[in-house]
Amino acid sequence: MKEILDAIQSQDSTAADFAALSLPESYRAITVHKDEAEMFAGLESRDKDPRKSIHLDDVPVPELGPGEALVAVMASSVNYNSVWTSIFEPVSTFSFLERYGKLSELTKRHDLPYHIIGSDLAGVVLRTGPGVNAWNPGDEVVAHCLSVELESSDGHNDTMLDPEQRIWGFETNFGGLAEIALVKSNQLMPKPAHLSWEEAAAPGLVNSTAYRQLVSRNGAGMKQGDNVLIWGASGGLGSYATQFALAGGATPICVVSSPEKAEICRSMGAEAVIDRNAEGYKFWKDERTQDPREWKRFGKRIREFTGGEDIDIVFEHPGRETFGASVYVTRKGGTITTCASTSGYMHEYDNRYLWMSLKRIIGSHFANYREAWEANRLIAKGKIHPTLSKTYSLEDTGQAAYDVHRNLHQGKVGVLALAPREGLGVRDQEMREQHIDAINRFRNV
Ligand SMILES: C/C=C/C(=O)SCCNC(=O)CCNC(=O)[C@H](O)C(C)(C)COP(=O)(O)OP(=O)(O)OC[C@H]1O[C@@H](n2cnc3c(N)ncnc32)[C@H](O)[C@@H]1OP(=O)(O)O
Ligand SMILES: NC(=O)C1=CN([C@@H]2O[C@H](COP(=O)(O)OP(=O)(O)OC[C@H]3O[C@@H](n4cnc5c(N)ncnc54)[C@H](OP(=O)(O)O)[C@@H]3O)[C@@H](O)[C@H]2O)C=CC1
Secondary structure (H helix, E strand, O other), X not given: OHHHHHHHHOOOOOHXXXXXXXXXXXXXXXXXXXXXXXXXXXXXXXXXXXXXXXEEEEEEOOOOOOOEEEEEEEEEXXXXXXXXXXXXXXXXXXXXXXXXXXXXXXHHHHOOOEEEOOOOEEXXXXXXXXXXXXXXXXXXEEEOOEEOOOOOHHHXXXXXXXXXXXXXXXXXXXXXXXXXXXXXXXXXXXXXOOOOHHHHHOOHHHHHHHHHHHHOOOOOOOOOOOEEEEOOOOOHHHXXXXXXXXXXXXXXXXXXXXXXXXXXXXXXXXXXXXXXXOOOOOOEEEOOEEOHHHHHHHHHHHHHHHOOOXXXXXXXXXXXXXXXXXXXXXXXXXXXXXXXXXXOOOOOOOOHHHHOOOOEEEEOOOOOHHHHHHHHHHHHOOOOOOOEEEEEEHHHHHHHHHHHHOOOOOOEEEEEOOOOOOOOOOOOHHHHHHHHHHHOOOOOO
């Protein structure tokens, strides 16, 4: 592993140098264990502690198949899907690995008693499998997390619709929270040159998801002038949705839960910011009953910011706790676009406000190949910036996931894999200088 790291850190290593490197037999990886899938049985979700289920193990390097690449991971990031895996909710991800393992001889590799998790990476290509021509050893890359087989025509127009669509490092094995990762080569994209490894690894999953959900025609198709209600506007998804709204000429109405988070949104350029904690919204009177008066109070607050207008697009992901309010505050003909249900997936809303006002609910999930590429292109052009707040070592990934699970973090949380320290891997200093304040906006808040 030292030789690999030396080659990456030496400015003059060639593709031939990388191709000549021998691969280690094993590498360090963040895992959860199949025999621990019941360890939190009977506990409330918030009491399930990722620090107990997340392990740092030595694992063998997987065999490389056609169309695949092995990547030396310099940095990765924590996504909420790794929190779900670590608390074995809503289902154990070993059920996904078992199902994938039944697909073919090659996919059998994924069905193991340990799951190497993580759905983002920035690093360097080490080896490519048969049939890979676009990428070579030594290429500096990021990887998006869409894994598809594309043998069915269902996914040929929109790769997210492939019946064998999976999220790498969540529904497949050999993920990015590790020193080496196995990806399909179509997941690879050029690493933005002005960013460090950990900055480049931060946006991938959430930036691509926010792009499809908010900007793409497959999602809400946001346009100039739209009022966009963004829940968790300084969180993983929300910090990119806020940037897309601002960059696209829309007006974000940002919802957060503390003055510090409100300040981050303002520093991104948002003017309408609601601190849901300070304003004390209680959309549920009890476990089963919502309070429409609270929806109305929330709607009035939004109208104060917009000069009386209602919301064109709601960027939804908290789910059960907020969905009734989200449907209510949307304008006639408006759109609620949802990609998650962090607070519960059985939603309730008053359907009269949907059909009588001709509103639409759109389900959105990650991004297709092209959307992921477009989202990365915007990062590479310095139009959208990483929202990295803090970086952990691989050893401390459990703590990093705990922070995200307990909503103690801001923006994105990074993890250094092979990178010995932060700040390495920048290839375009001049461009970096142009954007340095935006790149550092979430740091140490
Ligand atoms: C990029 C990052 C993303 C995120 O972070 S997202 C957040 C994290 N993700 C989640 O929380 C989602 C986790 N996944 C799940 O909870 C489950 O994964 C799903 C609920 C999504 C799906 O459930 P399942 O049981 O895995 O799959 P089924 O499609 O329901 O198939 C089960 C059986 O039901 C049959 N079936 C499906 N649809 C129908 C239908 N319409 N009518 C009749 N049968 C149906 C199937 O064929 C199959 O059958 P057979 O067991 O025999 O193979
Ligand atoms: N389908 C897909 O493709 C994807 C789905 N997801 C899912 O989206 C969800 C969010 O992910 P991500 O943004 O990365 O997570 P983060 O935790 O980084 O951000 C979510 C933010 O939502 C807000 N929030 C949480 N709970 C509530 C609540 N009950 N009511 C109102 N606001 C709430 C919090 O902000 P504050 O406290 O400031 O209000 C929090 O910071 C997760 O469930 C994740 O699995 C994520 C990416 C892709």
